[in-house]
Amino acid sequence: MAKKEKNIKKNKKRVIFPLGAKFSFFVALLLVTIMVAITAFLYNWMGQALEKEVKERGIAIAKNIANNAADPLIKNDDLPLAILTKEAVQTPLKFDKSINLNIDILNNILNIIKQGFTTSKQTQNIKNEGIYxxxxxxxxGTIASANNVRIIGEKYTPPAGVKKLSENEDTLVQDYTKGGQQYFDIAVAIGTIINNNKYRVGEVHLTISRSIILKVVMEAAIKIGLIIFISLILGILTSILLVNFLVRPIKYLVDGVKAIGEGNYDVQIKLKTNDELGLLTEIFNDTAKSLKEKELIKGAFSKYISSEVMEQIINDPSKLSLHGKRLKATVLFTDIRGFTSMSEKLEPEQVVSIINDYLTIQTDKIIKHNGFLDKFVGDCVMAVFGIPVPKEDDTIRAVRAAIDIRESVKKLNSIRERMKQLTVGIGIGLNTGEVVCGNMGSPQKMDYTVIGDNVNLASRLEANAPANTIYVSESTYLETKDKFIYKELEPIFVKGKKEAIKIYEPIEEKT
Structure with a gap:
C-alpha cells in the first residue's frame, strides 16, 4: 500500500514542460537555422558573383593593356607602357587586416552597425579599386613597365603557388595567398602579327586583392543577419504570447480525452470559438458521439455479421437501421439439387465435407462481389446485395456473383468427376425489389436480415431453377440487360402469385 502511494506521489510530481516553452524553443531553433542558412547562402552566392565580376573586369583590363602594349613593347617605348600600368591601378589599395573574416569579426560588426545601412558599397562600385x-x-622575362617603378628592369618572378603562362595559353587566372591576404593573378599574353604569323612578345600580369570582395560580402551578410536576429526575437515573443492564449482551451480537451480513456463516451466539451480550436472541439465532440455509437453497434451487432460487414457499418453507422428500414435490394438464393436424397446414402462425414466444399465456393463468390451473406439453411444459401449500405451497382454485382457461382461449381464438379467423387448441381434464383431490413428475432437470438414479398419471389425462382441454372426475375433483368447477355425463358407460375412470372437466364457478361 505504501509503495502504491509512493508511485502516486511520484506521478503527481512529474515535471511538465509547458507547451509555450516548447513551441518558443522550436520557433527559435527554426529561425536560427533559417538565419544561418540564409546568411551562409547569401555569403557564398554574393562572394561567387563578386569574384566572377572582379575576375571578368580584371581580364578585360589586362586584355586592353595587352592590345595596346604590343607596339610600344617591340619599339621599347616606355612612356605608353608606363601610362598603361599606371591607369590600370586607379586607387592603390590600403590593406586593412580587419577585412579578413578570420580576424576581429566583432569589430567588423560594430563598424558596420555604426556606418548604417545607407553607406554600404554596392557591387557595381567594385571596379579597379581592388587592383594592387x-x-x-x-x-x-624582364619587367618592362609596372605601377611600382622600383621593380622595372628586374626579372619577373611569379608569386609562390602561381605557375607561368604557357605558350598554349592566352589567359590564365590563378588564386594565391601572400602575407595572410588572398589575391588573383591575371596573366594575359601580349602578341603581335607579322607576315600573317602570330608572335608572343610579352605578358601582362594584374594582381587583384580579394579583400574588397570579402568586405562587401561581409557587410551584406552581417546586415542580413541583424535583420533576421531581430525577426527571431520578435518571433519568439509573439509565439510565447500566442501559445499562452491557445493553451488555455487545450486543458478542456485534455480533460475530455482523459474521460474517453476511462470509457466515458458521454463527455462533451462546451467551447465555441471561430478558429482551429473551435473546429477541434467540434471534431472531439463528434468523435466521442461516434465512439459511443460504435461501441453500441459492436456490443449488439458483432454477434451475427461478418467482420467485413462490421467494418462497413462502423465506418458509417448513420446508414444502418436496426429497427427496420425499407430499401431496394437484390436477393440471391441457391440450393444444392437432390442432395437430401443423396445424403441418406452417405456417411455423416462425407455429407459435411461435400456441403462445405460447395458452400465455401458460394461464400467466396458472394464476398468477392461485396454481397451480404445473410444465412445458411442446410444446403441453401441466402445472400443480399444492397444491405447494409446500398450501392448503385448492387444488382449488377448480384448477377455477376450468380454467374461466378455457376461457373465455379461446374469447375469443381469437373475436378470431382476426374477424382471419381460425387458431384451436385446448384439452382440459383435472383429478384430485385423493395425489402424490409432490420434486426429481427428475440432478445435471446436475433438476425440482421431482410423480409418481404420480393424475398419470397427470389426463393421461389431458386426452387424452380434446374441444376446449374440461374433464374432471374424481370425486375433484375431490366436493370442488368445492358451488362449481360440473357436468354428469355418460358414464364412460370410460383406459389403466392396469380399470374405467370417472366424469367430470364443470364448467359455471360457482355464484353
Whole structure:
C-alpha cells in the first residue's frame, strides 16, 4: 500500500514542460537555422558573383593593356607602357587586416552597425579599386613597365603557388595567398602579327586583392543577419504570447480525452470559438458521439455479421437501421439439387465435407462481389446485395456473383468427376425489389436480415431453377440487360402469385 502511494506521489510530481516553452524553443531553433542558412547562402552566392565580376573586369583590363602594349613593347617605348600600368591601378589599395573574416569579426560588426545601412558599397562600385599591381613583362622575362617603378628592369618572378603562362595559353587566372591576404593573378599574353604569323612578345600580369570582395560580402551578410536576429526575437515573443492564449482551451480537451480513456463516451466539451480550436472541439465532440455509437453497434451487432460487414457499418453507422428500414435490394438464393436424397446414402462425414466444399465456393463468390451473406439453411444459401449500405451497382454485382457461382461449381464438379467423387448441381434464383431490413428475432437470438414479398419471389425462382441454372426475375433483368447477355425463358407460375412470372437466364457478361 505504501509503495502504491509512493508511485502516486511520484506521478503527481512529474515535471511538465509547458507547451509555450516548447513551441518558443522550436520557433527559435527554426529561425536560427533559417538565419544561418540564409546568411551562409547569401555569403557564398554574393562572394561567387563578386569574384566572377572582379575576375571578368580584371581580364578585360589586362586584355586592353595587352592590345595596346604590343607596339610600344617591340619599339621599347616606355612612356605608353608606363601610362598603361599606371591607369590600370586607379586607387592603390590600403590593406586593412580587419577585412579578413578570420580576424576581429566583432569589430567588423560594430563598424558596420555604426556606418548604417545607407553607406554600404554596392557591387557595381567594385571596379579597379581592388587592383594592387599591374606589370608588363617582356618575352625574356624582364619587367618592362609596372605601377611600382622600383621593380622595372628586374626579372619577373611569379608569386609562390602561381605557375607561368604557357605558350598554349592566352589567359590564365590563378588564386594565391601572400602575407595572410588572398589575391588573383591575371596573366594575359601580349602578341603581335607579322607576315600573317602570330608572335608572343610579352605578358601582362594584374594582381587583384580579394579583400574588397570579402568586405562587401561581409557587410551584406552581417546586415542580413541583424535583420533576421531581430525577426527571431520578435518571433519568439509573439509565439510565447500566442501559445499562452491557445493553451488555455487545450486543458478542456485534455480533460475530455482523459474521460474517453476511462470509457466515458458521454463527455462533451462546451467551447465555441471561430478558429482551429473551435473546429477541434467540434471534431472531439463528434468523435466521442461516434465512439459511443460504435461501441453500441459492436456490443449488439458483432454477434451475427461478418467482420467485413462490421467494418462497413462502423465506418458509417448513420446508414444502418436496426429497427427496420425499407430499401431496394437484390436477393440471391441457391440450393444444392437432390442432395437430401443423396445424403441418406452417405456417411455423416462425407455429407459435411461435400456441403462445405460447395458452400465455401458460394461464400467466396458472394464476398468477392461485396454481397451480404445473410444465412445458411442446410444446403441453401441466402445472400443480399444492397444491405447494409446500398450501392448503385448492387444488382449488377448480384448477377455477376450468380454467374461466378455457376461457373465455379461446374469447375469443381469437373475436378470431382476426374477424382471419381460425387458431384451436385446448384439452382440459383435472383429478384430485385423493395425489402424490409432490420434486426429481427428475440432478445435471446436475433438476425440482421431482410423480409418481404420480393424475398419470397427470389426463393421461389431458386426452387424452380434446374441444376446449374440461374433464374432471374424481370425486375433484375431490366436493370442488368445492358451488362449481360440473357436468354428469355418460358414464364412460370410460383406459389403466392396469380399470374405467370417472366424469367430470364443470364448467359455471360457482355464484353
Amino acid at each position: 599591381e599591374a606589370i608588363i613583362v617582356r618575352k625574356d
